[in-house]
Amino acid sequence: MNKIITIGREFGSGGREFGRRLAEELQIEYYDKEIVTEIAKHTSLSEEYVQQVVECKPHPLYPITIGQSMVFMENYANQQIQSVYQAQCEILHELAEKSDCVIVGRCADYILRDYHPCRIFVYADLSSRIRRCMERSAENEKLTEKEMKQKILAVDKNRAKYYEYYTGGKWGDKANYDLCINTSGLNIKKAVPVIAKMFR
C-alpha cells in the first residue's frame, strides 16, 4: 500500500507550504489544487464552480425563481454538489493507488481512511495567520487587518462545515489526526526536513 500523508490546515497557517515542502523533501507526489482541476474534468463542470463547491460557498449560478422551478433548481444544484463529492472520492482513490503522495485538504484523511494515511493538521494562532496572509496577499487584494481576520475566520468556518458535513467528524479536532503542528513562530522550511524523517 502506498504511503499517503494528508494535510488539514487552518487558513493562513502555512499548511500548503508545509505539505509542498514535505512532498519535495520525500520526493513524492503533491496534490492540492490539481484535484479541483481533475474534478472539473470528471464532472464537466467549470473549475470555478467546483472550487466554490469544495469551499462550501453558495453558488451564484442559478437565479432564484418561484414555485416548482426553484425546487427543480435546488435539486439540480444538490445533485451537482453530490457529483462533485463523488468525483473527489474517485480521484483521491486513484491518486492513492498511483503512488506515495501528500494531499492537502479535500477531506482526504477521511475519504482515504482505508489506506491508513498519516493525518497531519497544521494550525497557528490567529495573529500569526493574519500576519502571514497580509505578507502574502496580492497587490490587487490588499485587505485591512480587520478584513483579513474576517476572511480567515470565514474560510475556516466553511472548511469546518464542509468537513463535518461529509465526515461527521469535527474539523481540527486533534482526535482525528496523528500529528498537529502549530506553525506560530515556526520556520516551516527548517522544520519540514526533520518531520520528513518520520516518514522514511
Place this chain on the structure above:
Amino acid sequence: MNKIITIGREFGSGGREFGRRLAEELQIEYYDKEIVTEIAKHTSLSEEYVQQVVECKPHPLYPITIGQSMVFMENYANQQIQSVYQAQCEILHELAEKSDCVIVGRCADYILRDYHPCRIFVYADLSSRIRRCMERSAENEKLTEKEMKQKILAVDKNRAKYYEYYTGGKWGDKANYDLCINTSGLNIKKAVPVIAKMFR
C-alpha cells in the same frame, strides 16, 4: 535561556514514556514525580497529600464538622492547596533556571510561559489507552476493561479541571501546544529519536 520542553498528556497515552525517552535522547534532565517530592519538601506536607492535591482529588485528611470549625478547616485546606501550587511554581522556575529539561505535567507549559517552552501534548484514542493501561497495570491492581476506562476518564477529568483552574486555558486544546502527537499505533521508542531532532 535554557531549552524547556513541557509534556501534557492524556492518561494512558504514553506521555510519560515519551517525555522520558525524549530527555534521554537529548541527554537533558527529566522531571515528573520528582516535582511532587520537591513540593512536599518545600511545604512540609506529605508526598501522598501533595499527590492528591496536584491530581485534584478531594483530600480525606480533615473530618467535616459543623459551624465555625468547618469554615476554619475549609480555609486551612484551601491555604494548603494554594501553598502547594505556590511551591510548584517556585520549583518549576528553579528547574528551568538550572538546565535544559523535559517536564511532564504540572501546568509547566503555562507556569513557565516566559521561558517559551516547546509545549507538547501526547494523546491517543481511548481503546489504545485502555490497552496500554491494562498491559502495564500491576498484578495487584487488576481492573476490568470497564473499570480501567472509568479510571482513565476520571484521571483526565481531574487533570482538565486542575489545568483550567490554574491556567484559565482548556487542557488538551491544541491551541495551547506547539505539537500534539497521537500515540495510537505509534511506536514511541522509534518515534522519539526523530522528534528529538527538532530540538537540536
